[in-house]
Amino acid sequence: MLSQRLIACLDVRDGQLAKSIKFVDTKDIGDPVEKAREYYLDGLDELVFYDITASSDKRNIMLDVVSAVAEQVFIPLSVGGGIRSVSDATDLRLAGAEKINVNSAAVQRPDLIDECAASIGNQNVVLSMDIRRGMPSTELPSGYEIVINGGRTPTQIDALAWALEGEKRGAGELVVNSIDADGTQIGYELVLTAMLSTAVRIPVIASGGAGKPEHLYDVLTAGKADAALVASMVHYGTYKVSELKHYLCERGLKMRQSW
Amino acid sequence: MTAIIDYEAGNLASVQRACKEVGLDARLCADPDALRKASRVIFPGVGAAGSAMASLCKHGLDEALHEVIRNGVPVLGICLGMQFFLDHSAEQDTPTLGLIAGTVERFDFANASLKVPHMGWNNLLDCAAHPVLADIQAEDEFYFVHSYYADPEDSAMVLARAEYERTFAAAIGRDNFIGTQFHPEKSGRVGLRLIANFAQWEGSC
Numbered sequence A: 001m002l003s004q005r006l007i008a009c010l011d012v013r014d015g016q017l018a019k020s021i022k023f024v025d026t027k028d029i030g031d032p033v034e035k036a037r038e039y040y041l042d043g044l045d046e047l048v049f050y051d052i053t054a055s056s057d058k059r060n061i062m063l064d065v066v067s068a069v070a071e072q073v074f075i076p077l078s079v080g081g082g083i084r085s086v087s088d089a090t091d092l093r094l095a096g097a098e099k100i101n102v103n104s105a106a107v108q109r110p111d112l113i114d115e116c117a118a119s120i121g122n123q124n125v126v127l128s129m130d131i132r133r134g135m136p137s138t139e140l141p142s143g144y145e146i147v148i149n150g151g152r153t154p155t156q157i158d159a160l161a162w163a164l165e166g167e168k169r170g171a172g173e174l175v176v177n178s179i180d181a182d183g184t185q186i187g188y189e190l191v192l193t194a195m196l197s198t199a200v201r202i203p204v205i206a207s208g209g210a211g212k213p214e215h216l217y218d219v220l221t222a223g224k225a226d227a228a229l230v231a232s233m234v235h236y237g238t239y240k241v242s243e244l245k246h247y248l249c250e251r252g253l254k255m256r257q258s259w
Numbered sequence B: 001m002t003a004i005i006d007y008e009a010g011n012l013a014s015v016q017r018a019c020k021e022v023g024l025d026a027r028l029c030a031d032p033d034a035l036r037k038a039s040r041v042i043f044p045g046v047g048a049a050g051s052a053m054a055s056l057c058k059h060g061l062d063e064a065l066h067e068v069i070r071n072g073v074p075v076l077g078i079c080l081g082m083q084f085f086l087d088h089s090a091e092q093d094t095p096t097l098g099l100i101a102g103t104v105e106r107f108d109f110a111n112a113s114l115k116v117p118h119m120g121w122n123n124l125l126d127c128a129a130h131p132v133l134a135d136i137q138a139e140d141e142f143y144f145v146h147s148y149y150a151d152p153e154d155s156a157m158v159l160a161r162a163e164y165e166r167t168f169a170a171a172i173g174r175d176n177f178i179g180t181q182f183h184p185e186k187s188g189r190v191g192l193r194l195i196a197n198f199a200q201w202e203g204s205c
Helices: A032-041 A060-070 A086-095 A104-108 A111-120 A157-167 A190-199 A213-221 A243-249 B012-021 B031-038 B049-058 B062-069 B187-198
Strands: A007-015 A016-021 A024-031 A046-051 A077-080 A097-103 A125-133 A144-148 A153-158 A172-179 A202-207 A227-230 B001-007 B026-029 B040-043 B077-080 B102-106 B118-127 B141-145 B148-152 B158-164 B166-174 B177-180
Touching: A007 A032, A007 A202, A007 A243, A016 A032, A024 A227, A032 A046, A032 A060, A046 A060, A046 B026, A060 A077, A060 A086, A060 B012, A077 A125, A086 A097, A086 A111, A104 A111, A104 A144, A104 A153, A111 A125, A111 A144, A111 A157, A111 B141, A125 A157, A144 A157, A153 A157, A157 A172, A172 A190, A190 A202, A190 A213, A213 A227, B001 B012, B001 B031, B012 B026, B012 B187, B026 B158, B031 B062, B040 B062, B040 B187, B062 B077, B118 B166, B141 B158, B141 B187, B148 B166
Parallel strands: A007 A046, A007 A227, A046 A077, A077 A097, A097 A125, A125 A172, A172 A202, A202 A227, B001 B026, B001 B040, B040 B077, B077 B177
Antiparallel strands: A007 A016, A016 A024, A125 A144, A144 A153, B102 B148, B118 B141, B118 B158, B158 B166, B166 B177
């Protein structure tokens, strides 16, 4: 039987690990390569790197980080942040990333999803969506809106419609990131996650809001997510990866237990 | 020399890195004559069967691979590489290498609650006694990403099984070649163990 996955997201800025609260006020918290190795050895199922480097001249630092991590971490690696073309995706794949996360650039130019899927395979294209709760309206039937540029720019695009379009265009997986929940540590956005996970046929990764082990349990059951993404919970040493997985196993979920 | 067959079929660097981690010096190989000289071969593959098979044949690597297998060289197929051991794939209606009788079929898409691809970590249901699978337990989990599964006619060719909606072949092989549906290079410590076992394998069961 397929296990549900625990994924850690490392926000990397200029080659250093950073963590944001509600997408602003980021602070650096360490070496991403060291953290990645630590989590891998502690049983993490998958790693996501998100490049939040602002200046394009420092973007190549990310390739070095990915390459250094791929040398010593033998689980799937996914990279996102600022990917605008198949060529960006290919560079990261050659550096050692399995999967490529596209976000804002795909909203601005949806063909990016098709192009990446054709070039690197659907299963390696992850559509990452930053989503804010609003009021249901004609433009936003689901009541959830896609926002881009790190949460700063609303788009008037309905989250459900975009998830379905992304799947149709060839995304192999979705990351559902709730801007409302991000960094709050009060739990994932369960209604949103369940709505999107039941609407699509591809795996859904829940992101944003995890603060306690039961939040992971909730999103992997009521939230119908295939994988739960954590950041702050493990980065500051509050919980260990293995501890979270043991907790979820004890609550009856199937997680990879030996590594 | 260990050759990793390079036929534009995906991310070979991760396979190469995993080999390096277990002390196996493996080189990417796109040339059929170089492949014929290899003492050990890894046959990876991601992407769609039709285009990958076309690329393999275009470079004459299919013939060279048949030859090294006939010559008793140990071969490890990974994911699509493993699926190519069979006769035919339903993906893009593709004739494949025909080393093991059987076909490659798609997971049942009529089942609306089933997510396809089968993506993530899954345990084995059973695991045959085979040098490449030494010290691997049925409950060990490996990383899978695939929408199609191998269905050999002769169950004796199935070396390990896993389950996703149905029971399917997680590892197949005979004589000097073995294939895994999962990605050992992305399956942590147990995956590295499998690659280390392959590095020591003489090609007999």
